Amino acid sequence: MTNRLYVTxxxxxxxxxxxxxxxxxxxxxxxxxxxxxxxxxETYFLTGTDEHGQKVQQAAEKRGVTxxxxxxxxxxxxxxxxxxxxxxxxxxxxxxxxxxxxxVQRALWQLHDQGLIEDRAFEGWYCVPDERFWTEKEIVAGNxxxxxxxxxxxxxxxxxxxxSRFQDRLIAAVQSGxxxxxxxxxxxxxxxxxxxxxxxxxxxxxxxxxxxxIELPFDxxxxxxxxxxxxxxxxxxLAPDLPPPTADDHALTPHLLASxxxxxxxxxxxxxxxxxxxxxxxxxWPTMLLALGLPVPQRLVTTGWWLMDDAKxxxxxxxxxxxxxxxxxxGADVMRYFFLREMAVGQDANFSEEAVIRRNNxxxxxxxxxxxxxxIGMCVRSFSGKIPAATRAPSHVLxxxxxxxxxxxxxxxxxxxxxxxxxxxETVAVTAGQARLNRTLTDTMALTQKLNGVLTSDAxxxxxxxxxxxxxxxxxxxLDGIVVAARLLAPVIPAASAEILRRLQVRDGTLHPGxxxxxxxxxFPKREFVSGGLPVEELHAQPGAAMxxxxxxxxxxxxxxxxxxxxxxxxxxxxTFARSQLRVGLVLAAEAVPKSKKLLRLSIxxxxxxxxxxxxxxxxxxxxxxxxxxxxxxxANLPPRLMMGLESHGMLLVAEDADGKRVALHPARxxxxxxxxx
Ligand code: MSP
Numbered sequence: 001m002t003n004r005l006y007v008t009x010x011x012x013x014x015x016x017x018x019x020x021x022x023x024x025x026x027x028x029x030x031x032x033x034x035x036x037x038x039x040x041x042e043t044y045f046l047t048g049t050d051e052h053g054q055k056v057q058q059a060a061e062k063r064g065v066t067x068x069x070x071x072x073x074x075x076x077x078x079x080x081x082x083x084x085x086x087x088x089x090x091x092x093x094x095x096x097x098x099x100x101x102x103x104v105q106r107a108l109w110q111l112h113d114q115g116l117i118e119d120r121a122f123e124g125w126y127c128v129p130d131e132r133f134w135t136e137k138e139i140v141a142g143n144x145x146x147x148x149x150x151x152x153x154x155x156x157x158x159x160x161x162x163x164s165r166f167q168d169r170l171i172a173a174v175q176s177g178x179x180x181x182x183x184x185x186x187x188x189x190x191x192x193x194x195x196x197x198x199x200x201x202x203x204x205x206x207x208x209x210x211x212x213x214i215e216l217p218f219d220x221x222x223x224x225x226x227x228x229x230x231x232x233x234x235x236x237x238l239a240p241d242l243p244p245p246t247a248d249d250h251a252l253t254p255h256l257l258a259s260x261x262x263x264x265x266x267x268x269x270x271x272x273x274x275x276x277x278x279x280x281x282x283x284x285w286p287t288m289l290l291a292l293g294l295p296v297p298q299r300l301v302t303t304g305w306w307l308m309d310d311a312k313x314x315x316x317x318x319x320x321x322x323x324x325x326x327x328x329x330x331g332a333d334v335m336r337y338f339f340l341r342e343m344a345v346g347q348d349a350n351f352s353e354e355a356v357i358r359r360n361n362x363x364x365x366x367x368x369x370x371x372x373x374x375x376i377g378m379c380v381r382s383f384s385g386k387i388p389a390a391t392r393a394p395s396h397v398l399x400x401x402x403x404x405x406x407x408x409x410x411x412x413x414x415x416x417x418x419x420x421x422x423x424x425x426e427t428v429a430v431t432a433g434q435a436r437l438n439r440t441l442t443d444t445m446a447l448t449q450k451l452n453g454v455l456t457s458d459a460x461x462x463x464x465x466x467x468x469x470x471x472x473x474x475x476x477x478x479l480d481g482i483v484v485a486a487r488l489l490a491p492v493i494p495a496a497s498a499e500i501l502r503r504l505q506v507r508d509g510t511l512h513p514g515x516x517x518x519x520x521x522x523x524f525p526k527r528e529f530v531s532g533g534l535p536v537e538e539l540h541a542q543p544g545a546a547m548x549x550x551x552x553x554x555x556x557x558x559x560x561x562x563x564x565x566x567x568x569x570x571x572x573x574x575x576t577f578a579r580s581q582l583r584v585g586l587v588l589a590a591e592a593v594p595k596s597k598k599l600l601r602l603s604i605x606x607x608x609x610x611x612x613x614x615x616x617x618x619x620x621x622x623x624x625x626x627x628x629x630x631x632x633x634x635x636a637n638l639p640p641r642l643m644m645g646l647e648s649h650g651m652l653l654v655a656e657d658a659d660g661k662r663v664a665l666h667p668a669r670x671x672x673x674x675x676x677x678x
Contacts, residue, residue: 003036003039003040004036004264004265004267004268005033005042005043005268006238006266006269006270007032007045007269008029008046008047008234008269008271008272009025009046009047010050010271010272010273010274010277011048011050011093011095011230012049012050012078013049013050013053013055013056014049014050014051014071014074014075014078015058017322018077018081018323019313019314019320019321019322019323020326021314021320023323023339024303024306024339025274025303026082026085026087026089027335027339027340028301028303028339028340028435028437029047029087029272030082030088031336031491031492032270032301032432032435032437033045033088034492035432035437035440035491036432036433038432038491039429039433044090044261044265045090045091046091046093046233046237047078047087047089047091047092047093048078048093048233049074049075049078049079049092049094049095050095050226050230051067051094051096052212052213052214052224052226052230053131053213053226053230054128054131054210054212056070057211060212067212068096071094071096075094078092079092081323084324084327085332085336086332086333086494093237095214095230097236099236100233101214101244102242102243102245103235103236103239103252104228105214105216105244105245105250106250106255107228107288107292108224109217109245109250109251110251110253113250113251114291115162116161116291117159117203119159119219120157121155122158122160123155123156125151125153125154126153126154127144127146127151128149128152129147129149130147131205131226132146133154133202134151135199139151156206156209157206158204158205158222159204159216159222160200160202160203161200161203161228161287161291162200162291163198163200163284163291164197164198164199164200166198166286166287167194167198169287170194170198170287170290170296171191173286173296174187174190175191178296179297179298179300180298181282181299182299182435185346185620186282186300186302186346189278190282193283198283198287201225201228203225204216204219205222205225207221208221211223214229217245227280228284231280231281231284231285231288232288234269234271234285235262235294238256238262238265238266239252239255239256239259242256252292253292256294266295268298269297269299270298270301271285271301272301272303273300273301273302273303274303274305275302275304276305278302281297281300301345301435302346303343303345304343304344304345304347304348306343306349306350307348307349308321308350308351309350310350321351323335330360330527332495333364333492333494333495333496333524334356334359334524335356336493337359337363337489337493338355338359338360340437341363341437341442341445342359344439344659345435345436345437345438347659347661357527357528357529360524360526360527361526363445364493364523364524365522365523365526365527367445367449367452368445368485368496371452371455371482372500372503372523373522374455375455375475375479375482376517376519378461378471378475379479380517382461382464382471383472383475385519386513386514386516386517387476387479387504387505387511387512387517388472388475389472389476389513390472390476391469391472391473392469392472392473394473394474395454395458395474397453397454397457397458398454398458400450401447401450401451401477401481402481404446404450405447405450405484407425407427408428408444408484408488409427409428409484409488410427411427426439426443428440428443428488431443437492438659438660439658440488441489442658444485444488444489445485447481447484447488448482451481451482454477454481455478458470458471460472476511476513479511480511482504483500483501483504483506483510483511486501487509496523499520499523503518504518505517580635581635581636581637582633582636582653583606583674583675583676584631584633584672584673584674584677585604585605585606585612585631585632585634585673585674586604586630587628587629587630587631588611589628590602590603590624590628592624593615593643593644595644597619597620598618599616599619599643600616600622600627601646602614602615602616604632604634605673605674606634606650606673606674607673607674612636612649612650614648614649614651614652615641615643615644616654617662618652618654618664620661620662621663622654630666631667631670631671632653632664633665633666633677634651634653635650635653636650637650
């Protein structure tokens with residue numbers, strides 16, 4: 001099979017400056033492209049700006065400039081950002097480009113000719129900020145069900161795309177995987193949406209209300225709805241020489257099908273997008289394509305949101321983080337690693353600077369950077385700074401690390417399920433190919449951890465005194481393992497990876513024994529948390545891992561990780577802790593809350609006269625059947641809270657696994673219902 005990837009990001013609205021939610025999506029797409037190239041594939045990476053529509057018109061009005069002047073000024077805030085985050089798009093598209101206008105006008109005209117666009121008088125509830133109509137049933141107490149702001153009643157003539165005609169074809173495309181939607185729960189969400197009859201889509205805006213858009217070629221009183229315009233960017237990039245439409249030649253499809261770029265890339269498209277724009281990408285876009293007689297997209301990779309204190313980061317809430325500030329402080333590599341390691345694609349993740357520091361210190365500074373320093377240091381001390389040769393059989397621990405590193409690099413294979421008896425090992429090519437990059441990174445960093453383990457157990461710094469060849473063998477293989485790790489991490493930390501390969505003087509992809517190694521400063525300096533450390537006596541009183549003060553921060557000896565909870569400003573005294581009543585309870589019943597994706601409604605026996613009703617946001621990862629009849633832990637003295645119209649009288653305690661999925665906690669053996677957890 002051809003290993004090709006055409007990867008796109010959403011095109012960003014130029015109504016404001018970029019924030020890290022945008023940066024994340026572009027970094028994800030860039031890393032997917034780099035992993036494909038690492039595996040010998042070819043890539044085309046598209047991003048750009050969405051420059052029409054009401055939001056942009058309003059932003060321009062606010063600044064007292066024309067929309068054109070506004071977009072011309074602001075698009076470069078996006079375009080110029082990407083290279084500084086080591087993102088290398090092949091094409092940056094602007095929807096105000098003539099090439100794109102040609103595509104949109106041709107698409108409209110063709111659908112009009114085909115009778116798939118018709119005009120209708122229409123009345124509905126309109127949300128100005130979201131630029132969309134809602135039905136009577138959809139609005140919530142006079143407000144937009146999406147953003148919660150008031151809607152207005154509007155009546156107008158408009159052009160409609162007969163989207164409803166493609167409902168069955170779309171369902172079939174999702175069900176068969178012809179259009180793959182990952183993660184799978186998002187595909188189910190789309191299929192759920194498609195259980196209701198699909199409406200036709202209003203794809204025009206009267207110029208009297210909105211003039212900033214692409215004119216309908218068959219009705220000059222209207223411009224195209226911004227989403228109809230924006231989605232087509234994904235094919236504009238593949239039809240570079242398309243002429244403007246004329247009365248005699250105004251269809252899109254024949255030109256597109258004849259375009260070599262379209263033929264080459266379209267069958268391999270992956271759209272990266274946030275979960276808030278899933279419907280537009282999974283319903284509007286494929287039906288538009290089907291209507292034009294074109295194949296649906298191959299894959300939609302749907303990401304979650306970066307949250308700040310559990311709220312979505314957005315300009316309107318005022319909690320955005322500027323990617324430039326983050327990059328200046330930590331560098332592009334750390335930022336990329338943090339984003340891709342911390343967020344399981346599809347799930348939300350909380351952003352905090354402390355979390356960035358933790359990842360930097362534990363994974364990059366310690367597991368990778370320090371490993372490199374240690375092994376080069378040993379070669380300098382004992383082998384005149386040269387790469388030693390491996391002449392001996394490796395120790396058990398070393399052999400295990402070598403086997404792991406070979407496994408990690410296996411190409412993508414198709415395995416037959418019946419031949420799999422033990423847990424399958426998924427190689428980097430497999431997990432990266434499936435866009436599960438947090439997993440790719442966990443698995444790759446496991447190699448650096450194994451190599452650190454080899455240094456500890458083979459102890460070449462000691463054996464070199466008695467058995468030089470054994471020490472040389474260990475050091476060579478550890479260096480070789482670092483080369484593999486650097487290569488596999490290159491899509492995420494390109495600069496550091498190149499620097500590692502330079503210091504190890506890798507040529508033709510391999511190490512050459514006898515070559516002089518290059519020493520240098522630590523690749524990832526450790527960062528300190530802002531507040532001071534605990535006095536030493538108190539440290540010894542802490543159970544568990546040995547801790548030491550390091551500068552003003554606190555570091556776990558085993559992981560190198562700085563632990564925020566050991567920061568004095570975060571400490572809770574025992575009385576305060578004891579006021580939270582944690583209790584064991586038995587789940588009597590559990591069911592999904594109608595209309596909520598996240599909530600389960602639990603009935604929990606806590607040794608009280610009546611079972612308690614507790615709502616918990618776990619429906620996406622824990623099945624009701626896995627809870628009923630089991631004991632769980634709850635916080636029992638929280639004030640009641642109203643969620644989706646239901647009262648919750650407590651909170652279920654859960655942990656998150658490595659993929660960010662929630663896991664309930666159960667006592668190791670049965671205890672009476674209602675007992676306190678101390
Ligand atoms: N212009 C449309 C997309 C048109 S694509 C044909 C748009 N633009 S946007 O600028 O508002 O959002 C672009 C992307 O940023 C979306 O995928 C959205 O999910 C993502 N993010 C915006 N805030 C986010 C977070 N806080 N976290 C992660 N991504 C989020 O929608």
